[in-house]
Amino acid sequence: MNVLKIATAGSVDDGKSTLIGRLLYDTKSLTEDKLEAIKKSSEQRGYDYLDFSLATDGLVAEREQGITIDVAHIYFSTPTKSYIIADTPGHVEYTRNMVTGASTSQVAIILIDARKGVIEQTYRHFFINNLLRVKNIIVAVNKMDLVDYSEDVFNAIKKDFEALNAKSTYGEQIVSYIPVSALKGDNIVDKTDAMSWHSGNTILGHLEELEAQDVYDSGKVRFPVQTVIRPKTDEFHDFRGYAGKITGGSLKVGDAVTVLPSLTQSKIKEIFFFDKSYNEAYAGSSVNITLEDDINVTRGDMLVKTDELPKIEKQVTATVCWMDSKNLVPGTKYIVQHNTNRVLSKIDSINSVIATDYTGAQENKNKLSLNEMGEVSIKLSKPIYFDSYADNKSNGAFILIDAQTNTTAGAGFIN
């Protein structure tokens, strides 16, 4: 496992950006010119310490207000791994950007301000990470310097979080607790004498030890077709390849496959990656596949193993995270993009608005507003071929596109 994608979570000012800046600084990933720029800005702002959040808060509006508004992607590497960290905003108003950052990550670092403990935003962000089935969670109790590095404070917060964790619906999640000071650099990369009572890992130490099974769940192989490759040259006159990225498991030459939605059957003839052919390719590979039979396959179709068919239906129920300022209401039409397949859809009903504090469903207002989550039933004009998100992440998620504004208005996780 050598690339790890991480997202931060936690409330405003809990120190997410600072923690990332610290990680960069302490792993010597900040180049001299970038460090110089941070020093200069910190001085200009009259701070008597280095404000490492300036390493990630790149927009003018963010630097002015000292908050994160949109996701920033930050890169650093150690001899063991390359890390991609999505620094997400803590403000409720920007929850959709937090969901966006979390949707591509394998590990979440949830920060908690040691002075404030577990608060509403902690609930919400943990809930979202449950929903997205982010397998590995680090709870970083930050600003320990402001509570005299007290073990009691840490333990009390840990206990509160454990109570929260008991309510999680995602059983395989692995939660670790680390007391830190992002500002001072305690337990970020280096262990600290200030908290010798903490026998566990530092943040980086924990990340370095993660193996594939700590961040992945297994699933069935799915191959959504992106585009058809027809060279029409003398050399490759009859070549017809299906380009796409394998998800879930692996595909082999000779595998009996079914094309969805036509249900036509064939066998895999060749698997190309660029100009080399392979007899097997695993998830994550962007390959070009040819079939034994000359059948009709187009973008939006999906190849699956014949004995592992997904559900093929014109109706889905999903948990939807709403990301648009225009409310989601029944009867409206949206385009569902599910993998490479796009289908016009109608919102049938909004069955519930989900409280992100684990108290269960909220009163149903029959609509979803920006940053709310709810269970939604959707009718589709054509079938989609899906798994539940719990069974297969990549084949169980979709986005909703507003047909008028073209914007991505929501994300769905199929039940």
Place this chain on the structure above:
Amino acid sequence: METLINEIEPQTTANTLLQGLGNALENEAIYIFREVVAQFEKPVLLFSGGKDSITLVRLAQKAFWPAKIPFPLMHIDTGHNFPETIAFRDKLVKELDVELIVRNVQDSIDQGKVIEETGKYASRNMLQTTTLLDAIEEFKFDACIGGARRDEEKARAKERIFSVRDDFGQWDEKNQRPELFDMLNGTIEIGQNVRVFPISNWTELDVWSYIQKEDIEIPSIYFAHKRNIFLRDGLIWSAEDDVVFRAEDEVIEERWVRFRTVGDMSCTAAVLSKADSIDKVVAEIRDSKISERGARIDDKRSEAAMEKRKQQGYF
């Protein structure tokens, strides 16, 4: 035959594209290229002749093999090129048998659309935007593929892979579309277009390592060579070709240098280096204490230089 395992874990639910170093980034980029061709009618690859756009070309080749690259390359020529890059560009285009479109900043100047900057820090980098937007309109391109990376600069770190621009090429940084999972939404209205960044998640070192691993040919100025230079503001400027303004008191010296990025000559500084092979360059980048953009004067104009340029339609 071999099995294609990208140093990845069998049995993964790939909601993320990245499942192994190097190869995983490559897979992600190929995936993005294919989405572009599937979702847009008239894409174009913006080709500067620099290492990032050369890397893009290789990835595009891989994405569509055995077919040819299914879109043209376009060079927005500032006229301030290193001669080596132009020769290189023409050779590459010939080898790949793809269409090359060139549009010149000089023409925009001659048409009175932009005014040439003057003085010590004069550069044509900003002027490119006008020429680019005109070309997009001329050809009705709906997607422009570029080699920008998120690790380059703090405003870039915020950018989506599919970045929607309005009629004026403007980036609305506070109102970007959410980009969830690996699903890319390229739906746009007439007049809008999308800037696409397939190597968003690559770092400078990733690019160099890829060039090394794939044995990709790059222009010679990326390797150490002797050059007449002068120093200004702690940066090293080329004193050849008369493109960079040089005051009389700025003395010319001959040094071993190479370039880490190849943009407009007037804003691209060199670094002292003896790295004359790709292996040595990779080793040098690995140990480097200065970022790539540390050698670009256009970013130093102000703390928010990049964000401002992007709002105006800069690549």
